[in-house]
Amino acid sequence: MLTLPFDESVVMTESQLCKKYAREKLVSHGKNIKRSPEEETEQEEEEEDKEEEDENGLPRRRGPRKKKMTKIRIERIKVRRVEANARERGRMHGLNDALDNLRKVVPCYSKTQKLSKIETLRLAKNYIWALSEILRIGKRPDLLTFVQNLCKGLSQPTTNLVAGCLQLNARSFLMGQSGDTVQHGRSPYSSIYPPYHSPELSTPPGHGSLDNYKTGKPYNYCSAYESFYESTSPECTSPQFEGPLSPPSMNYNGIFSLKQEEALDYGKNYNYGMHYCAVPGRGPLGQSSMFKLPTDSHFPYDFHLRSQSLAMQDELNAVFHN
DNA sequence: TAGGCCATCTGGTCCT
DNA sequence: AGGACCAGATGGCCTA
Numbered sequence: 023m024l025t026l027p028f029d030e031s032v033v034m035t036e037s038q039l040c041k042k043y044a045r046e047k048l049v050s051h052g053k054n055i056k057r058s059p060e061e062e063t064e065q066e067e068e069e070e071d072k073e074e075e076d077e078n079g080l081p082r083r084r085g086p087r088k089k090k091m092t093k094i095r096i097e098r099i100k101v102r103r104v105e106a107n108a109r110e111r112g113r114m115h116g117l118n119d120a121l122d123n124l125r126k127v128v129p130c131y132s133k134t135q136k137l138s139k140i141e142t143l144r145l146a147k148n149y150i151w152a153l154s155e156i157l158r159i160g161k162r163p164d165l166l167t168f169v170q171n172l173c174k175g176l177s178q179p180t181t182n183l184v185a186g187c188l189q190l191n192a193r194s195f196l197m198g199q200s201g202d203t204v205q206h207g208r209s210p211y212s213s214i215y216p217p218y219h220s221p222e223l224s225t226p227p228g229h230g231s232l233d234n235y236k237t238g239k240p241y242n243y244c245s246a247y248e249s250f251y252e253s254t255s256p257e258c259t260s261p262q263f264e265g266p267l268s269p270p271s272m273n274y275n276g277i278f279s280l281k282q283e284e285a286l287d288y289g290k291n292y293n294y295g296m297h298y299c300a301v302p303g304r305g306p307l308g309q310s311s312m313f314k315l316p317t318d319s320h321f322p323y324d325f326h327l328r329s330q331s332l333a334m335q336d337e338l339n340a341v342f343h344n
Numbered sequence: 345t346a347g348g349c350c351a352t353c354t355g356g357t358c359c360t
Numbered sequence: 361a362g363g364a365c366c367a368g369a370t371g372g373c374c375t376a
Contacts, residue, residue, distance in 0.1 A: 102362080107353060109363075114351070138349060 129172060130180075130187040141180045148172045 121139055125131055128145045137145065152171040156162060169188045173181040 103354080106355095106363080110354090110365090111352070113364075118351090140349090 130183050137180060137183075141176060144175050145172065145180065145184065148174055148176070 121142055122136075124146050125137055125142050128137070128142065128149050130137060130145070136142075148171055152168055155171070156168075162168075165188070169185055172188070173184050176184065
């Protein structure tokens with residue numbers, strides 16, 4: 023939270039400042055004589071040009087002459103301090119602006135629920151690394167690997183957030199980890215989100231109720247991959263999300279959409295901007311808020327009971343932080 | 345209430 | 361001398 027620059031006197035009154043600097047002066051000169059600041063400054067004004075004497079009353083002979091803390095000097099120091107504080111505030115605001123810009127180009131962005139500074143930097147580092155790996159290898163890795171790379175070293179909330187942004191549900195992670203279900207040689211989306219009529223649709227053991235899925239309709243998924251490698255699917259219409267991204271809702275549906283409002287600023291050359299969405303092809307969710315489960319919910323296995331999800335999150339953490 | 349995050353102040357150091 | 365940068369200290373706010 024940035025605050026407006028404020029009058030320094032709020033923090034420290036002028037008399038406090040004078041006392042502070044006067045005290046420092048006494049300390050630095052090794053004198054223990056106690057005088058009021060008023061007495062000091064008056065006398066010092068007069069003594070400004072006198073020869074300085076040591077504690078024995080003898081003239082100083084060597085070393086740089088220490089300048090006395092006259093009233094004028096104290097004032098000047100105070101002004102410099104105030105100016106330095108203002109500059110420092112401005113510098114930090116600039117740094118925060120830069121961080122805000124960084125937040126907008128990493129995979130999870132919300133105006134209302136910002137990633138912390140450290141998480142933003144970590145995610146950005148992972149993102150750069152993941153993208154450079156894609157370039158180095160020359161082909162798209164499976165989505166699981168991509169997301170796992172993105173989430174390395176991130177806190178649990180951020181991990182959940184990113185995973186949510188990437189439409190990756192807990193089950194997908196677990197499947198990917200065990201390596202027993204993820205299908206290779208085809209689109210990562212089809213392996214993670216198999217089409218409803220796929221024979222692979224049988225409920226994997228230990229992953230709870232998939233009843234919702236059984237009434238499923240075809241789902242279309244688009245992701246960073248598509249926006250990165252291909253043109254975005256016209257069917258991919260990510261709903262605007264004005265609310266906070268938190269709590270990371272993998273617990274319930276794993277559905278997040280990036281706030282794209284700011285992407286307009288980056289406009290046409292925002293090619294790397296993530297555009298993750300999970301849009302039921304012609305299903306009920308297409309027009310509704312991502313947080314509203316339709317009464318005849320056709321959510322696939324994204325939807326879990328909380329107790330199941332909590333257990334999964336523990337496992338997820340193990341996945342992410344190993 | 346503890347812990348995380350943040351903004352700000354502050355003094356030190358380095359550089360111009 | 362003065363500005364930029366940095367790190368430590370401090371206090372406020374928020375959340376689990």
